[in-house]
Amino acid sequence: MSNAPDRSPLALAMDRGALFSEACPSREVLKHLTSRWGVLVLIALMDGTHRFSALRRRVSGVSERMLAQTLQWLEEDGMVARVSYPVVPPHVEYSLTPLGREAAERVQALADWIETSMPRIGAVWAANAAE
Amino acid sequence: MSNAPDRSPLALAMDRGALFSEACPSREVLKHLTSRWGVLVLIALMDGTHRFSALRRRVSGVSERMLAQTLQWLEEDGMVARVSYPVVPPHVEYSLTPLGREAAERVQALADWIETSMPRIGAVWAANAAE
DNA sequence: TTTCATGCTTACTTTTCTGTACGTACTTAC
């Protein structure tokens, strides 16, 4: 069983040339969406608007710096909407854009699969360790 | 799939407590699956078995070191099957396990979404740059 | 005989990522 139905590597590459070729913008977006905190922020925002400090409490382990950074990436990519109220103390709300919701659904699908598949993966780990 | 319709945010949050809590094993797996080269390797293997050097040519930009590393991660997680024939020169074949195929489908769904959504994302970038 | 291809491994360097600590502006509470 080698390659599927006689497609040249070139033909296959052109199907999804974007991702397989270096220095294509999709990789940037992928990096943001799948970054350590990006995944968790997207999922956290799936159930509505949150303030900065609420997100920080929700996503355990993020530093303020990384949360701010991650939110900026996602905002620049059009995934997250930021609404800032000019009051003191500051009040800023974050939510998913329609685009962001679509992305979050895919990310969550992957995350959910991992969690439900952890027992199977754990079994593989155990088997490897036993050798 | 895991979550049924009409669940409260709290109930949903508890489902995925694992991902939100630090130092949980799911994050390891997520890291491997969404690593820079992990994504591309999984997608490349979606259309059948490949040899090491074939993957290297296919996934443009990987170094041998990183490809080997990535394949080892995926193998340890039970996503990729490695078959080595004891001949000279070496001949090693990589393919997806059933588990790996499930994962690859989710990863590809995300990747495909990004590629088809790039025009929209690019428009956001352009709008931001114009300000 | 020299070269090449294969599938790695190891050592070393560079780049990127992430965290810590601190500052800011302003108001309310003590």
Add this chain to the structure above:
DNA sequence: GTAAGTACGTACAGAAAAGTAAGCATGAAA
């Protein structure tokens, strides 16, 4: 007056990821 909360920005440092270069075993082709 001083501390706390808010949503950041910034400088620096350490950790982690990735790249580079080289080596290895071996048989076959040039």
